[in-house]
Amino acid sequence: MKDVDASIKASEEIRSACLSFRSRRAARIITRAYDDALRPLGLQAPQLTLLSAIAAAGLKGQRVPVLVDVLAIDPTTISRNLKQLEKGGLAEVVSGPSDRRVRVVTLTGKGREILAAALPLWRAAHRQVEERLGAKMAMHLAEALDGVARLGRDCRAPRERCLPDRG
Template sequence: MPFEATLEVRDACLCLHVQRAARALARRFDEALRPVGLTHGQFSLMMALNQPRSPTLGAVARLLAMDRTTLTAALKPLERDGLVSIQAAPDDRRSRLLTLTGKGLEVLASAVPIWRDTHAAIEAGLPRAWPDALRAGLLALS
């Protein structure tokens, strides 16, 4: 295997560059959200649950592009900490409804201003047109 192939992948691989950027952003948001006791993943998950009606586990898994097993594992600490409630759906006992508790809503409300400030700082560090173009490109890939 020629070393040139390694350099090609290093320089051109979209997956590699998206993963690196995602890890850097994750570290930044994890640090920012630490005072409210959330990780970036927990914040995103809780935001996905912040809906007028309790979503099903399957709907949230699709929204976050997660498999159900991974989502169930991610919900366990939130449920343990009293931030999320998981109940059987009344019309289909096999389906699970996910709801933010009162405590979960309070924590999420305290996290949103932190997210806004951190997000604004990240966008301010990018050239003006990049954030919208980046969002559009990532949406197209997903």
């Protein structure tokens, strides 16, 4: 019985104070709105995010390590997600021109078409999320998320040290 009480107390503290719990819950709710909007194209929000990050480099392509940094996703997850895009004919991964160990990703013609077709759907979802949150909350949320991203952007240390002390 004591174990049950301790686990309930731990659960209450985690749910009420944990930023990871709260941010993941909020991310799932927000992502669901984008996923619903993108469904007619057979896309999900994480795929759109990856397509957008690849497209930012234009026809020269984006190096995989840059995608890892920009999206703050571990290399294994990027590789798995890129395989899905390749399988769908949306992206192509090749060896880098100067260093064959570096992989470079470009969008295919189909990938560029899907990204362009996704834009109005994304805009509608974005507008819906902003309307539900309210302009002020949406702005504060965007600023807070950008602040967290800035803190972790230069993180090269083990995961537990990714958010440096502010002191």
